[in-house]
Amino acid sequence: MxxxxxxxxxxxxxxxxxxxxxxxxxxxxxxxxxxxxxxxxxxxxxxxxxxxxxxxxxxxxxxxxxxxxxxxxxxxxxxxxxxxxxxxxxxxxxxxxxxxxxxxxxxxxxxxxxxxxxxxxxxxxxxxxxxxxxxxxxxxxxxxxxxxxxxxxxxxxxxxxxxxxxxQYHWYDRDYGDFEGFLAAFSSRKRKGLRKERRVVAEQGLDLQVLTGAEISAAQWRFFFHCYQLTYAKRSGHGGYLPESFFTELATSMPEHLVMVLASHGDEPVAVALNFRDQHTLYGRYWGCIREYEFLHFEACYYQGIEYCLREGLRHFDPGAQGEHKIQRGFTPxxxxxxxxxxxxxxxxxxxxxxxxxxxxxxxxxxxxxxxxxxxxxxxx
CATH class of the missing domain: 3.40.630.30 (Gcn5-related N-acetyltransferase (GNAT))
Structure with missing residues (x-):
């Protein structure tokens, strides 16, 4: 060898x-x-x-x-x-x-x-x-x-x-069928709490769309990178480890692995989450917003990802490191x-x-x- x-x-x-x-x-x-x-x-x-x-x-x-x-x-x-x-x-x-x-x-x-x-x-x-x-x-x-x-x-x-x-805290599909089937596995009190979070997001006038691969426009990539930098600036005081050219190259070289959740208020994009995927797993990687909305982080980073997995037949969602708050939202330690x-x-x-x-x-x-x-x-x- x-x-x-x-x-x-x-x-x-x-x-x-x-x-x-x-x-x-x-x-x-x-x-x-x-x-x-x-x-x-x-x-x-x-x-x-x-x-x-x-x-x-x-x-x-x-x-x-x-x-x-x-x-x-x-x-x-x-x-x-x-x-x-x-x-x-x-x-x-x-x-x-x-x-x-x-x-x-x-x-x-x-x-x-x-x-x-x-x-x-x-x-x-x-x-x-x-x-x-x-x-x-x-x-x-x-x-x-x-x-x-x-x-x-x-x-x-x-x-x-x-x-x-x-x-870490990961989600697994236990043959839920759809999001309502997932919620049906919750205790009544926890189910009401999660539904309230999703309702509050909608009541704030927020719309969310899931974009994959070539569906993501150059303008949406620019907005994503702006949000990525804002997240690191708030948390660490710098613009992040990854330059914009890293993401633009991936958009060209491996679009089939990219899943973007974009949140808008009216015609204005306000938040974005970027995921990667393979045949079995969705990987939550980056999140950022230009304005804070109640429960939007949970909706964009967790609930939209779970719905995507259930739609696409992915059995596993790895939403990233840390975050004990994920447990009460159905992510197993x-x-x-x-x-x-x-x-x-x-x-x-x-x-x-x-x-x-x-x-x-x-x-x-x-x-x-x-x-x-x-x-x-x-x-x-």
Whole structure:
């Protein structure tokens, strides 16, 4: 098996990368990763040096893995700032580190992409040795694989990479049929509360439309980006990690994966939510507004997404990181997974103790959070 590391995704042919990526999960596709690099959102001067892994056997491509050399921990959503601080306090460098992840995207999915899944066990076993060695060779303190699927995270763990869990809140179609069927699963009080939120949105004179792919106009993309920047300016004091050219490239290169929810007051657009999709899942990614309206965020980011899933036959809605308020709106607390290897044995042992304690707390939290779900207890949810 030959391992090659490339400093730009453009160094491999798009058709070859996507042949290895194999599925339509949008965030490991060449188009998405290329847009990040071509727009400058991912670049060495932004703390993201592309270092993608290309796996070959007898000169034949067998797999790929999005990899980055990181000089900070922004844009990852699995927070290791305390680990970096501990290194610094002991006079040791935590950065650079080697990261297998999708930049700015806390969405679970494939990280190691293989043409033949039958080779997975052997390749994971080989990479569990080769990737830490490579991290050492390039002077990285550690290796991190973020938001893997549960079975892959378990495999990395079996080969010595520490496992970390975290909470998110996802919606699943339990054969509801339509939105009224979804609401029918709620307790009476919770159902009335959600209906009130939707009624208040309508009473404020707001209209919402769902646009997909080529239906989204250049003017609507400009409005979206303005709202995207406003959201980050309010929250973080900057205009966001992603430039406008990132979104305009995606509009051209992968429109079939894009779903926009646009809210208007009269003829004026006032808010927008951008989602990605594949054959089975809707991924809520960005939201912004130019004016605040009561409950509009819930309508645009959650209820319109659920209705879209039910219409289109998507069984799963991942609305993004954080947001305990999602639970009472029918989003189930679930676990996310990451894996970690640290070169320093003493720090590795300390982090493992931390992860063991954290796992107990998160397990307890998920059990408590599940009691907050709005569904009728008789449904066994």
């Amino acid at each position: 030959q391992l090659e590391f490339v400093d730009a995704i453009a160094e491999i042919a798009e058709c070859d990368w996507n042949r290895a990526a194999a599925c339509d999960y949008p965030f490991t596709r060449f188009e998405f990763l290329h847009a990040l690099e071509a727009s400058g959102a991912v670049a060495p001067d932004r703390g993201w040096q592309a270092h993608h892994l290309i796996i070959r056997r007898q000169d034949q491509l067998v797999g790929v893995m999005p990899l980055y050399i990181k000089t900070h921990s922004y844009g990852e959503y699995v927070f290791d700032w305390s680990w970096a601080d501990a290194y610094q306090r002991h006079g040791r460098p935590y950065y650079p580190k080697l990261l297998a992840a999708i930049p700015f995207t806390p969405a679970t999915g494939p990280r190691l992409c293989l043409i033949d899944e039958g080779e997975r066990d052997d390749i994971v076993a080989a990479l569990a040795v080769a990737l830490p060695k490579h991290a050492n060779d390039i002077g990285a303190s550690s290796l991190h694989i973020l938001f893997s699927k549960a079975d892959m995270a378990a495999m990395w763990s079996q080969h010595g990479l520490m496992q970390r869990i975290g909470p 679930i676990l996310t997974y990451s894996n970690h290897w640290l070169a320093d044995g003493d720090f590795s042992a300390a982090v493992q103790r931390f992860l063991d304690e954290e796992q107990v707390h998160i397990g307890n939290y998920l059990r408590e959070a599940s009691e907050m779900l709005p569904f009728k207890k008789a449904d066994g949810v």
